[in-house]
Amino acid sequence: MDNFTILTVVVVVYLFVVAYLGWYGYRKTKNATDYLVAGRSTHPYIMALSYGATFISTSAIVGFGGAAALFGMGLLWLTFLNIFFGIFIAFVVFGKRTRKIGRNLDAHTFPEFLGRRFDSRFIQGFAGITVFLLMPLYASAVLIGAARFIENTFAGVNFNTAILIYTLIICAYVLAGGLKGVMYTDALQGTIMFVGMLVLAIYTYSTLGGVIDSHQALTNMADKVPAKLAAIGHQGWTSMPALGSPLWWQLVSTIVLGVGIGVLAQPQLVVRFMTVKSSRELNRAVLSGGIFILAMTGVAFVVGALSNVFFYEHTAYKAISLVVAKGNIDSIIPLYVNSAMPVWFVYLFMITLLSAAMSTSSSQFHTIGSAFGRDFFEKTLFHGKQFLYTVSLTRVGIVLGVVATVILGYNLPGSVIAIATAIFFGFCATMFLPSFVGALFWKGMTRAGAVSSVVVGFFGSALWLLFVHQKESEALGLCKLVFGKPSLAAGTVWAMVDPIVVILPISFVVAFGVSMWTKKMPQEHLDACFKHM
Amino acid sequence: MLGIADPQIWLAYVLCILSTILCVYYGAKNWDKGDEPVYPEDVTWAEDEKKATAEN
Numbered sequence: 300m301d302n303f304t305i306l307t308v309v310v311v312v313y314l315f316v317v318a319y320l321g322w323y324g325y326r327k328t329k330n331a332t333d334y335l336v337a338g339r340s341t342h343p344y345i346m347a348l349s350y351g352a353t354f355i356s357t358s359a360i361v362g363f364g365g366a367a368a369l370f371g372m373g374l375l376w377l378t379f380l381n382i383f384f385g386i387f388i389a390f391v392v393f394g395k396r397t398r399k400i401g402r403n404l405d406a407h408t409f410p411e412f413l414g415r416r417f418d419s420r421f422i423q424g425f426a427g428i429t430v431f432l433l434m435p436l437y438a439s440a441v442l443i444g445a446a447r448f449i450e451n452t453f454a455g456v457n458f459n460t461a462i463l464i465y466t467l468i469i470c471a472y473v474l475a476g477g478l479k480g481v482m483y484t485d486a487l488q489g490t491i492m493f494v495g496m497l498v499l500a501i502y503t504y505s506t507l508g509g510v511i512d513s514h515q516a517l518t519n520m521a522d523k524v525p526a527k528l529a530a531i532g533h534q535g536w537t538s539m540p541a542l543g544s545p546l547w548w549q550l551v552s553t554i555v556l557g558v559g560i561g562v563l564a565q566p567q568l569v570v571r572f573m574t575v576k577s578s579r580e581l582n583r584a585v586l587s588g589g590i591f592i593l594a595m596t597g598v599a600f601v602v603g604a605l606s607n608v609f610f611y612e613h614t615a616y617k618a619i620s621l622v623v624a625k626g627n628i629d630s631i632i633p634l635y636v637n638s639a640m641p642v643w644f645v646y647l648f649m650i651t652l653l654s655a656a657m658s659t660s661s662s663q664f665h666t667i668g669s670a671f672g673r674d675f676f677e678k679t680l681f682h683g684k685q686f687l688y689t690v691s692l693t694r695v696g697i698v699l700g701v702v703a704t705v706i707l708g709y710n711l712p713g714s715v716i717a718i719a720t721a722i723f724f725g726f727c728a729t730m731f732l733p734s735f736v737g738a739l740f741w742k743g744m745t746r747a748g749a750v751s752s753v754v755v756g757f758f759g760s761a762l763w764l765l766f767v768h769q770k771e772s773e774a775l776g777l778c779k780l781v782f783g784k785p786s787l788a789a790g791t792v793w794a795m796v797d798p799i800v801v802i803l804p805i806s807f808v809v810a811f812g813v814s815m816w817t818k819k820m821p822q823e824h825l826d827a828c829f830k831h832m
Numbered sequence: 833m834l835g836i837a838d839p840q841i842w843l844a845y846v847l848c849i850l851s852t853i854l855c856v857y858y859g860a861k862n863w864d865k866g867d868e869p870v871y872p873e874d875v876t877w878a879e880d881e882k883k884a885t886a887e888n
Contacts, residue, residue: 371841372836372841372844372845373840373841373844375841375844375845375848376844378844378848379844379847379848379851382848382851382852382855383847383851383854386855387851387854387855387858391858395866401877402871402873402874402877403873405873405876405877405880407877407880407881407884510834510835511834511835512835513835514834514835514836515835516835517835518835518836518837521837534838535837535838537835537836537837537838537841538837538838538840538841539838539840539841573877573881574881576868577866577867577868578865578866578867578868579862579863579864579865579866579867579868580866581866582858582859582862582863582865582866583859583862583863584859585855585858585859585862586855586856586858586859586860586863587859588855588859589851589852589854589855589856589859590852590855590856592852593848593849593852597848669884673884830871830873831868831871831873
């Protein structure tokens with residue numbers, strides 16, 4: 300049997316196992332009480348991996364791993380934030396209150412959580428429609444990550460065909476009810492991801508001479524940084540870019556802060572807190588969650604950076620990763636795995652990435668669908684009245700989300716995965732984080748304060764991306780069309796500063812300021828929100 | 833340190849490991865803490881969630 304046939308068989312068997320576990324998990328939770336107390340009998344290992352598998356996708360492994368090959372090990376600051384904020388703070392500080400308040404308000408989506416907490420249909424509708432419009436950007440990042448690996452692994456399959464193959468797989472998965480009985484499929488996918496990344500780390504470190512020697516080899520390559528990158532602040536792959544340089548701002552403000560902080564207000568992750576039985580499950584999930592994220596992004600970023608040593612020392616390449624990948628950083632991890640790792644690992648990594656992508660994609664598309672059908676139409680436009688076609692609207696939302704994602708996947712340029720993900724995470728932070736923090740911790744936050752913050756966060760970020768942050772404003776072209784220059788701040792430091800650095804503090808100030816001067820939420824509403832706490 | 837030139841990078845490397853240890857310590861220490869009774873709100877929520885999941 301040739302490698303192509305073996306790989307196809309491995310993928311098909313894997314998909315059957317995933318389908319079976321989904322059906323098994325769904326059958327096991329027969330009624331609402333079973334569903335509720337599933338946490339009592341479910342092993343904490345399964346519980347924790349389910350979170351991790353939704354959190355980590357091909358975007359993190361392929362996209363940000365590739366970014367580490369460009370920026371270097373400075374991306375480990377993002378791993379630190381992923382573990383500290385994305386797991387510890389998210390579970391211990393945010394998760395427990397989210398679960399209780401969400402249950403008290405009978406909220407089932409993140410927009411619904413904010414809408415009910417501030418008794419505002421506007422917030423639910425506005426949050427719903429913005430999630431529906433923006434999440435395809437993040438979903439396309441995951442799609443591109445999967446497609447880049449398929450493209451680089453199966454000879455003769457080009458990128459466009461790869462996108463089509465993955466889309467068909469994910470459509471079948473989502474239509475078959477990807478979120479039903481999700482615990483077991485997520486746990487299987489999480490386990491495969493964990494094993495795959497662990498092997499990748501051990502193999503990479505051992506082939507390059509061990510932990511310290513491989514780092515040292517990368518350090519010694521500082522003089523191989525291309526002049527073009529050195530001119531914008533690159534100082535080597537084991538050094539941070541020069542303070543205040545364009546590369547430093549991109550790494551620190553867009554990649555590290557955008558994604559590291561944005562994770563706290565991710566709609567598809569926040570709902571996960573509401574599904575657990577008690578705070579005990581969250582306490583337990585912290586243990587494996589921390590290890591899991593270290594094994595995912597920690598490994599991806601170290602291996603991404605070290606791929607430069609492999610390619611430079613390899614007689615067939617003798618060049619840094621960026622050059623080998625012809626300038627497209629999204630292809631670096633796929634190329635590295637296919638060139639450096641044994642064939643059996645390529646099979647394992649294929650299903651590792653399929654696991655990472657499927658578990659995230661399915662929750663993204665369900666979030667897109669419910670944002671459209673439930674949050675925007677049913678709860679906001681139809682004033683909460685249920686119609687027969689509400690369910691259909693959710694499905695319409697999923698279909699529209701898939702179509703938008705595929706169109707973006709075909710049309711976005713190379714090296715886009717990390718940036719697209721960071722833009723979505725940044726929007727979520729500026730729009731939702733102040734009102735989410737207020738919803739959980741400040742009874743004095745008013746409806747007007749929350750509404751203002753959400754609106755300022757959205758429009759502030761959108762305007763900053765369109766007219767100030769040059770990386771996007773130049774690509775989108777509107778600023779050039781209206782004002783005749785690529786960015787209103789061209790030539791100044793502001794053109795390099797990500798919206799999260801400017802708009803998030805403004806959004807917090809607006810939330811606080813407006814709340815101080817507007818009508819407080821009624822005491823009985825607050826009592827209902829914070830019951831049993 | 834660790835073959836890494838810039839202290840800002842090895843600090844990040846070390847913080848990744850320390851924050852993982854923090855998660856492991858916290859999870860192990862609080863393994864059996866935080867169990868809560870099932871309130872009527874929990875049952876209503878679970879019923880509605882089941883309905884919404886089945887519909888989708």
